[in-house]
Amino acid sequence: MRGTGEPRREEDFHRWPPLLAGRLIRRYKRFLADVELEDGATVTAHCPNSGSMLACAQPGRPVYVSHHDDPRRKLKYTWQIIDMPTSLVGVNTQVPNRLVQLGVGGGRVPELVGYGSLRREVRTGRHTRLDMVLEQDGRRTCFVEVKNCTLVTDGKACFPDAVTARGLKHLQALQKLAAEGFRSVIFYLVQRMDAAFFQPADHIDAAYGRELRRAVENGVEILVYDVAIDFEKIRIRRPVPVRM
DSSP: OTTSOOOOOOOOSEEOOOEEEEEEEEEETTTEEEEEETTSOEEEEEOOOOSOOTTSOOTTOEEEEEEOOOTTOSOOEEEEEEEETTEEEEOOTTHHHHHHHHHHHTTOOGGGOSOSEEEEEEEEETTEEEEEEEEOTTSOOEEEEEEEEOEEETTEEEEOSSOOHHHHHHHHHHHHHHHTTOEEEEEEEEOSSOOSEEEEOTTTOHHHHHHHHHHHHTTOEEEEEEEEEOSSEEEEEEEOOBOO
């Protein structure tokens, strides 16, 4: 609280920019989405998500976009949220890394507390970077790769939503680090509130599912958390059970 002399606690949530309501017409070319705004205008928004967006890109659904005045931007709108029948869903894949960083700093991830420093985008090989590394004297260095999960069906959260060679490479890099004595974590952030449990999406990418199970056998830890999301902010909420 202000005026008490106590240090100010850093916010552990991501605040959305002002949002405009609309209706999704279509998503195409991965990074484009046509949206009809409430005033009837149709705009093309940037879709900051390279995945297939299964279960969160249905035409006709309510969506929420932000507007940007930067004259250098070709697209003035960015798609941030879609309202699905059982949950709001954050579609921006730039949010999870930021949110996990804030959550770790704010103590929302008990498994990752007790580290004094956090570095982002750490190179671990000639062609490999992982999202963050946590360090503290007297503790094993901890490497963390964050994955965005938006595919939830009947309470089952799944990753990936498309075949991912890059994701496979990250699992292999984490296993190598674990073999070298480091702590290695794959962190799935479910950007919605309707997940009862998590499983690898074997029906979409069987090779990824096999590699994830192999990674666990080789010492890689799995953390899965969902979020609390509304039209003002999004934050890490609670752990989601894992079924392998």
